[in-house]
Amino acid sequence: MSYSGECLLQLAQRCMKHQKQMKQIHSLVITNGYLNFQKSNNASFSNHIKWMPTLLCNALIRAYNVHNHNKVFVIFTNMLANNVSPNTHTFPPLLKSSSAFVVTPLHCQALKRGILSDPFVLTTLLVVYARTNHIVCAQKVFEEVPMFCIVASNAMINAFTMNGNMEGALLVFEWMPYRDVVSWTTMVNGFALSGNFGAAIRFFGTMMRHKDVLDCLVKPNEATYVSVLSSCTELEGKGALDFGRQVHGYIVVKGVDLGVFVGTSLINLYGKMGCLNYSASVFRVMVVREVCTWNAMISSLASNGREKEALDLFEKMKLQGLKPNSITFVAVLTACARGGFVSEGLELFESMSSKFQVVPVMEHYGCVVDLLGRAGHIQEAAEIIRNMPFPPDKTVLGAFLGACRIHGAIELGEEIAKMLKLQTQHCGQYLLLSSMYAEKERWNHAADLRNEIMEAGIHKIPAFSMVHLT
Incomplete structure (x- = not known):
């Protein structure tokens, strides 16, 4: 049975989210000659408009982008082999499905086809380069955007923030003639991701006072609230709590x-x-x-x-x-x-x-060792450590040595510590074991361990106190 191109295209657009139906439509596209039109004798197709194969292939690529990423590139390869010309709607779903190895060839194809002037193609290409940690390529693509595009600018800010370059992100942000809530939220989230939680909170405060081109205040969205509240959570002190409560109050007052x-x-x-x-x-x-x-x-x-x-x-x-x-x-x-x-x-x-x-995982084993250690079941905690499927990290070993110190199990602590050779670049376990030796008046052992710390070039992290002035 022969189907027209318009009929198959309508079916593909309606059934795009249904994998089984899309496979059936794909079969009909092939059997009716729309993916191999140069070799087809289909009379209805020979008189058909030239761009119908491209539209059908685009529909299939968008559908398989959801269900089967590998199939997307098979269809694209067939397009090129049969001289079916890709257009601006072909490349975005292809790029979204691509890995680091495929981005550059697709970029070359888009350049060869002369469709890199399309902002949507450029923005998608920028996002994919950033996602695959090719930040220099992302920046070069951004520079090729012919005029200001807030979507591309936001994507470039996000590319910088995801790669820890807050200076670059800030430069793009300040260069933008206007910003939307996505611009501000990406900056707030970027500061939070880089560990600069104070800056994230201050940037949110600036956003709340900023007015856009229409002289309207920028309205935060859910992602903005989550980023700033998470930053408050990571900070210590009453100031962070007070700011978090102000954000909560704003949410309640605005009926969010x-x-x-x-x-x-x-x-x-x-x-x-x-x-x-x-x-x-x-x-x-x-x-x-x-x-x-x-x-x-x-x-x-x-x-x-x-x-x-x-x-x-x-x-x-x-x-x-x-x-x-x-x-x-x-x-x-x-x-x-x-x-x-x-x-x-x-x-x-x-x-x-x-x-x-x-x-x-490691955190669960750490909790169990802490559980047994606090209760005085040191032997059972040691057995857990011996039978772990991976070497314990500093938290597991620290919890165990802390329990050994509290319950006076110095021999067992020493045995486990020597068996695991501690954590060579972390001072905490060394100091715990040294304190255990000192408490048991094993001064020679304590001195030897202190010398080992010095020879390994490990330095004790200095303690500090913080006072919050109101």
Whole structure:
């Protein structure tokens, strides 16, 4: 049965999200000669408009971009082999499906076809270069954009921020004749990603006072709130909490819907700052709660002396039909460690992989070692370390040596430390073991260890105090 090009194109556009139907349409496109039109004797096609094969191929590429990335390049190769000309709509989905090895050949094809003047193609190319860490290529593409394009400018800012170049991002931002909420949010998020949380908060404050070309204040979106609240969470002191509360107040006054990510960020902020009542209040008013929301509330309870409530909330979460993830188990194991619930913690640890298909990682082992160490089960903690599928990191070893020091198990601490040769560039474990020797008046051992620290070129991180003036 023969189908016209218009019919197949309409079918492809309607069924683009349905994989099975798209495969059937793809078969009809092939059997009707639209992907091999030079060798086809199809009478209806021979009189057909020249650009129909391109439109059909574009539709197939967009569909397979969702379902099967490899198939996208097979179709594109067939296009070139049969002289079906790509256009400006062909390359964006191709680029989005591409890896680092394919971007440059596609760039060359776009240049050869003379379609690099299209802002959408250039912007997509810029984004892909940035995603594959080719920041210099991304910058060169940005310089080729013929006139100011806010989408391309935002993409270039994001490319710089994702690669840690905040100076370059700021230069582009200040060069822009006008900015939208995406521009500001990308800068706020960039400062947060680079660890400059104070700058992220200050930039948000500037955004809230800034007026756009229409003399209107820029309205933050969900991503903006999440970035600035996360920055407040990472900072210490009353100032960060106060600023976070101001952001929360703005959200309430403006009637912004408390979505999953904004609500979760607020719970994390209040939980870390010790304002558990505020965390609980936000949790209660949230209409939609995802696993990340429950994780934040469980962690807040666990870190504020409400370990039993944290475990009860974990049970309620499971009753809601939500599946715990890796972060959930870090929170509940921490609650067990701080609350002294040894049997419950070990049972949860065992159930991770057997019941919930969550593979334990370093943080989980650290929590279990801390759990056993706090309870005085030093031998069991040592056995956990010996049987770990990977070498313990500084947190696991530090938790174990700390427990050995508290419970006077110096021989076992020394055995594990020597077996693992500590962490050669981290001073904490060396100092713990040295203090253990000193407390047991093993002065020679302590002196030898101090010399080993000096010979390895390891320096103790100086302590500091911080005073917040109001």
